[in-house]
Amino acid sequence: MNVAVIGIGRIGLPVATAIASRGHTVLGCDTDGARVAQVNRGENPIPDEAGLGELLARVVAAGTLQATSETTAAVARCGTVLFAVAVDVDADGRADLSNLEAACASVAAGLRPGTLCIFDTTLPIGTTRRVLTPLLERGGLRVGVDFHVAFSPERLLMGRVIEDLTKYPKVVGGVDADGGRKAAEFYRAVYGGDVFELANAETAELSKLAEGAYRDLNIALANELAQVADAHGVDFLEVIRAANSQPYAHLHSPGTGVGGHCIPVYPRFLIQGAGPSSLSARGREVNDAMPAYAVERVASVAGSLERKRVVIMGLTFRPNVAVTAHSNASDLCREFEARGARVFGHDPLLTEEGVRSLGFEPAPEPLSGYNIAVMHSYHAAYAATDWRSLAPILLDARNAVDRASVEASGVVYVGIGRPLHID
Ligand SMILES: NC(=O)c1ccc[n+]([C@@H]2O[C@H](COP(=O)([O-])OP(=O)(O)OC[C@H]3O[C@@H](n4cnc5c(N)ncnc54)[C@H](O)[C@@H]3O)[C@@H](O)[C@H]2O)c1
Secondary structure: OOOEEEOOOOHHHHHHHHHHOOEEEEEEEEHHHHHHHHHHOOOOOOOOOOOOOOOHHHHHHHHOOOEEEHHHHHOOOOOOOEEEEEEEEOOOOOOOHHHHHHHHHHHHOOOOOOOOEEEEOOOOOHHHHHHHHHHOOOOOOEOOOOOOEEEOOOOOOOOOOHHOOOOEEEEEEEHHHHHHHHHHHHHHHHOOEEEEEEHHHHHHHHHHHHHHHHHHHHHHHHHHOOOOOOOHHHOOOHHHHHHOOOOOOOOOOOOOOOOOOOOHHHHHHHOOOOOOHHHHHHHHHHHHHHHHHHHHHHHHOOOOOOOOOOEEEEEOOOOOOOOOOOOOOHHHHHHHHHOOEEEEOOOOOOOOOHHHHHHEEEOOOOOOOOOEEEEEEOOHHOOOHHHHHHHOOOEEOOOOOOOHHHOOOOEEEOOOOOOOOOO
């Protein structure tokens, strides 16, 4: 098969590479010329994506994956088009479809009769049918008659995309009936795994939003119960272990909030326009309030934060992945600064410019002599941290650090839903 993948970013590139490695001819289309050139040299732009480097070098050398900025010409050579262009939220919390709409315009101009278009990007309900398909039809072909459209969300974790591609069933739903059926056939042929063919695109869109809303709300519940635990001096990690020891509870972990492209974003697609889901809105409020709660908890130990030197370590949204979208590290920085603290940022996965772009003053190495340290994303590179010389107080934003070793160094440990041990 000849497949065009539109958007060869964190998701699109591993997807394109995996399809090419199965013997199909893939054209990866992107407006980012530097990325196109890098991929065509066989160089991996996403080094923290497991297995991608080796596979990418192989498929580029074999000629089964080629990158291009000429989307329209590439689409004209392909029977299947996958869209993996990112959709984020704007300042009002509404889906910003501008990049995806531009991609549709480029694709529409190259569409041929019989082409199957599949949208992989998570979308508000109804977007595939009502917003994107009409843009594709502007090329002159009619959906369900001349070409086909389906929605099929990616259910992948950054860092292990290639493994996840075949780990869970692929969910598909068509805008036209043939679109759903053809998309299911495509994924069975390419990945060979299970495919859930749903009634239509809207069902598939809501299934992905439901996965995200479930996780965001579950974390919000954990965050609220962790505050109850704090009020009563109870260790919430013990509570989770006990409650989850029967099959009906699946409590997630509390922390200083939820980051990344996905979980904090998708509930907003259910709040704005395509909802309304008042629970999703409430979950967002609870999770968005966690940085202020965490900083208040530190202040309950440290007293006034005025002129305190604070270092926040691990600025990415989760450990060992160099992605900073919606990272709570910036929210924690804002909360500390609002109380007069001087905040420094450190992350071995980011350049100094990357640290500055998140609003931080880069922390000079070695890290020592602060009043307060925050372990936000506990990267493997922090495993040998000398807690004693770092700071007398540690905020463990994700309850990820070994508390006993921190306290054995004489450092006061502050967690979320963890009792304070202070004399
Ligand atoms: N990142 C995740 O963990 C994850 C997980 C599951 C699903 N998803 C879905 O995948 C989508 C893509 O996420 P990502 O992390 O790969 O984003 P990304 O920003 O890494 O990649 C998007 C790519 O699209 C390119 N692009 C922008 N406009 C374009 C256009 N008009 N034509 C061609 N290319 C264009 C960009 O240059 C970029 O390379 C997300 O919106 C989300 O719905 C992401």
